[in-house]
Amino acid sequence: MSQAELDKLIRSNYEAGFTTTVDTETLPPGLSEDVIRFLSDKKGEPDWMLQWRLDSYRKWQEMPSPTWAHLHHPPIDFNEVSYYSKPKSLDDAPKSLDEVDPELLATYEKLGIPLHEQEMLAGVAVDVVFDSSSVFTTFKEKLAEAGVIFCSISEAIKNHPELVKKYLGSVVPQGDNFYAALNSAVFSDGSFVYIPKGVRCPMELSTYFRINEANTGQFERTLIIADEGSYVSYLEGCTAPQRDENQLHAAVVELVALPGAEIKYSTVQNWYPGDEEGKGGIYNFVTKRGVAHDNSKISWTQVETGSAITWKYPSVILRGDNSIGEFYSVALTRHMQQADTGTKMIHLGKNTKSTIISKGISAARSQNSYRGLVRISPRAENARNFTQCDSLLLGDQCGAHTFPYIESKNPTATIEHEATTSKVSDDQMFLCRQRGIDPEKAVSMIVNGFCKEVFKELPMEFAVEAGKLLEVSLEGAVG
Amino acid sequence: MLEIRDLHATVADKPILKGLNLTVNPGEVHAIMGPNGSGKSTLANVLAGRDNYEITGGEALFEGKSLADMEPEERAQAGLFLAFQYPVEIPGVSNMEFLKAALESVRGAQGKEEWDSVTLLRQARAACKQVNLDASFLKRGVNEGFSGGEKKRNEIMQMLLMEPKLALLDETDSGLDIDALQVVAKGVNSLRSPERGIVLVTHYQRLLDYIVPDFVHVLSNGQIIKSGGKELALELEQKGYGWLTGEEESA
Numbered sequence: 001m002s003q004a005e006l007d008k009l010i011r012s013n014y015e016a017g018f019t020t021t022v023d024t025e026t027l028p029p030g031l032s033e034d035v036i037r038f039l040s041d042k043k044g045e046p047d048w049m050l051q052w053r054l055d056s057y058r059k060w061q062e063m064p065s066p067t068w069a070h071l072h073h074p075p076i077d078f079n080e081v082s083y084y085s086k087p088k089s090l091d092d093a094p095k096s097l098d099e100v101d102p103e104l105l106a107t108y109e110k111l112g113i114p115l116h117e118q119e120m121l122a123g124v125a126v127d128v129v130f131d132s133s134s135v136f137t138t139f140k141e142k143l144a145e146a147g148v149i150f151c152s153i154s155e156a157i158k159n160h161p162e163l164v165k166k167y168l169g170s171v172v173p174q175g176d177n178f179y180a181a182l183n184s185a186v187f188s189d190g191s192f193v194y195i196p197k198g199v200r201c202p203m204e205l206s207t208y209f210r211i212n213e214a215n216t217g218q219f220e221r222t223l224i225i226a227d228e229g230s231y232v233s234y235l236e237g238c239t240a241p242q243r244d245e246n247q248l249h250a251a252v253v254e255l256v257a258l259p260g261a262e263i264k265y266s267t268v269q270n271w272y273p274g275d276e277e278g279k280g281g282i283y284n285f286v287t288k289r290g291v292a293h294d295n296s297k298i299s300w301t302q303v304e305t306g307s308a309i310t311w312k313y314p315s316v317i318l319r320g321d322n323s324i325g326e327f328y329s330v331a332l333t334r335h336m337q338q339a340d341t342g343t344k345m346i347h348l349g350k351n352t353k354s355t356i357i358s359k360g361i362s363a364a365r366s367q368n369s370y371r372g373l374v375r376i377s378p379r380a381e382n383a384r385n386f387t388q389c390d391s392l393l394l395g396d397q398c399g400a401h402t403f404p405y406i407e408s409k410n411p412t413a414t415i416e417h418e419a420t421t422s423k424v425s426d427d428q429m430f431l432c433r434q435r436g437i438d439p440e441k442a443v444s445m446i447v448n449g450f451c452k453e454v455f456k457e458l459p460m461e462f463a464v465e466a467g468k469l470l471e472v473s474l475e476g477a478v479g
Numbered sequence: 480m481l482e483i484r485d486l487h488a489t490v491a492d493k494p495i496l497k498g499l500n501l502t503v504n505p506g507e508v509h510a511i512m513g514p515n516g517s518g519k520s521t522l523a524n525v526l527a528g529r530d531n532y533e534i535t536g537g538e539a540l541f542e543g544k545s546l547a548d549m550e551p552e553e554r555a556q557a558g559l560f561l562a563f564q565y566p567v568e569i570p571g572v573s574n575m576e577f578l579k580a581a582l583e584s585v586r587g588a589q590g591k592e593e594w595d596s597v598t599l600l601r602q603a604r605a606a607c608k609q610v611n612l613d614a615s616f617l618k619r620g621v622n623e624g625f626s627g628g629e630k631k632r633n634e635i636m637q638m639l640l641m642e643p644k645l646a647l648l649d650e651t652d653s654g655l656d657i658d659a660l661q662v663v664a665k666g667v668n669s670l671r672s673p674e675r676g677i678v679l680v681t682h683y684q685r686l687l688d689y690i691v692p693d694f695v696h697v698l699s700n701g702q703i704i705k706s707g708g709k710e711l712a713l714e715l716e717q718k719g720y721g722w723l724t725g726e727e728e729s730a
Contacts, residue, residue, distance in 0.1 A: 034486075186713055212720070247624040286606050312593075330578070330594075425567065426530055427565075427567040428568075428569050429569050430527075430529050430530065430551065431563065431566070431569070431621075432569075432577075433550070433552045433554075433555065433639065434527050434528075434551055434554075434555050434560075434561050434563075434583035435555055435577070435581035435584075435585070435641070436552050436555035436556045436581050436585035436588065436641075437552060437580045437581055437584055438552050439552070441580060441584075444575070445569075445572050445577070445580060446569055446572060448567055448570035448572070449571030449620065450570065451571070452571035455569070467630055476706075
């Protein structure tokens with residue numbers, strides 16, 4: 001198959017690229033202590049929260065932005081970003097879905113998340129974050145019966161300050177890195193989850209993030225605490241409208257798995273990737289990390305198809321003995337997208353185990369890097385890691401890079417690393433076409449096959465969605 | 480159904496076929512034999528439309544339509560099937576998924592009734608049984624980790640399901656032991672019908688003991704230099720190709 005044909009296949013339009021006209025209250029661009037005070041005040045936060053933000057802001061000002069990633073972008077002017085945007089109709093938080101702005105609901109329906117339906121299907125509880133504010137959390141009552149707290153982080157600050165104080169920043173400290181510090185200073189909203197001891201969360205929890213306003217940054221903050229022996233599966237989806245300017249997204253996600261708990265965190269990230277020439281798109285700088293205590297398990301699964309720039313390393317600190325960390329990732333880049341993504345598995349406890357399966361797919365003129373660290377500390381007896389990194393190239397102008405870092409300070413550790421790079425071969429394409437399968441379908445089938453090991457880790461409905469998303473991303477005919 | 484007139488073709492710009500003529504009518508089985516490098520496999524791949532295999536002169540008509548004007552998938556949808564000499568692996572794509580996509584496309588294009596998943600599975604299992612493949616192969620990735628013989632039987636299994644009008648078999652016998660060869664031959668023979676044309680490309684006469692052809696053609700240097708009945712294959716077996724090409728080569 002020729003390069004031109006391949007190019008045609010991977011050029012497709014972004015289906016979530018519409019904008020919504022909603023009256024908003026948006027802060028003018030710029031960042032200062034006053035902006036943070038305003039923002040904190042708007043949200044009616046207690047003083048300890050404001051101080052925490054200001055403390056983070058001061059740390060951030062001292063920090064240089066990281067340059068070590070295999071990413072190239074013009075310097076970001078953080079004073080051109082607006083740090084607060086909120087649909088006006090959310091001023092009085094809705095008490096039921098009937099009170100939510102119909103325009104907003106229509107937006108989510110377009111994105112395929114009909115809240116009404118969700119409510120009835122009773123399977124997934126959804127929290128929706130639109131620009132800076134949390135719109136509504138469905139199923140609150142049903143979850144409350146099980147003792148599960150699932151709300152926006154703003155509500156949690158007000159209603160569950162003891163939990164927030166104890167755990168916020170406990171996994172990703174304020175000064176952890178440049179973008180985490182920025183997020184700590186200005187985070188707008190996000191989700192909060194607490195699963196009590198021994199409780200198996202009765203449904204999948206889910207959050208959809210959407211950036212709508214131009215020149216707005218989204219800085220959500222998610223905190224999930226699974227108390228001893230509990231279990232939760234959490235899904236996260238992201239979209240943004242198609243705009244010529246770059247938009248900034250700098251999120252922090254903290255997971256705490258207390259002894260014997262299990263957290264499964266799945267992401268389908270489909271932020272606007274920019275056009276073929278690299279114009280527009282989301283800059284996605286995200287810090288995701290979990291701490292796994294004794295006998296607990298944290299599993300990250302991500303399908304990353306969007307964003308002009310992705311800088312993201314969902315990690316697990318295996319603090320407790322016998323704890324397990326997993327990372328399953330599919331990252332697809334096309335157009336001029338750049339992704340530098342991977343994971344860190346920090347083995348501190350004895351008999352800790354980690355698994356990393358990373359599948360990178362690069363098309364057009366994109367650059368796709370896997371960056372992963374496996375560190376075995378001196379006291380992590382019998383730690384085990386298995387890493388598999390596979391790259392698939394579509395065309396001859398893209399790049400796939402693998403940067404594995406392995407640091408073992410304990411001789412009893414077992415570490416395995418496998419890496420492959422392959423192309424969708426002409427022979428595979430010809431076999432499919434000779435059987436009557438059109439080239440578009442053939443590419444998507446081959447790519448889906450390549451990702452199978454990761455997709456099977458996703459909850460059923462997400463797996464279907466992820467498969468479709470890849471298909472759309474690889475499709476030439478749409479639009 | 481297949482009409483090839485004065486066909487010239489290149490592979491990566493190198494001339495391989497140099498004025499080839501061949502007519503295949505429905506119900507006929509043709510064997511194309513010839514020494515290595517004579518253009519046998521090229522012919523099969525040109526007809527199926529592989530990239531870099533280009534028709535530079537003459538014509539190849541399938542049911543009156545010029546194959547040169549058709550994309551590979553259109554040729555398949557029209558009923559042309561190629562059993563590959565070296566079937567490629569597609570990791571992670573199950574045989575079943577692959578067959579579903581293929582059959583949907585081809586049956587749809589031919590106006591045949593669509594198979595629901597139950598029918599598809601039943602048919603696929605029956606086809607597996609016919610070529611001695613365990614039904615578990617349907618769940619495995621296409622040719623993924625299959626032995627050489629399993630790959631060839633997988634090709635025949637696909638052919639049985641696709642029910643092509645014209646089947647091209649490119650050295651399907653190579654690398655098969657005698658038991659597998661008989662299984663493959665049985666599969667091909669079951670497809671023999673008055674509506675179907677079959678073209679066997681092979682280096683050895685051995686396959687033709689099990690699939691008896693109506694016509695045998697000898698290809699040399701891009702042209703058919705001799706045609707005859709099944710007895711020609713036996714003659715070749717005894718005398719080698721050198722007898723016809725004037726070169727020191729024996730089969």
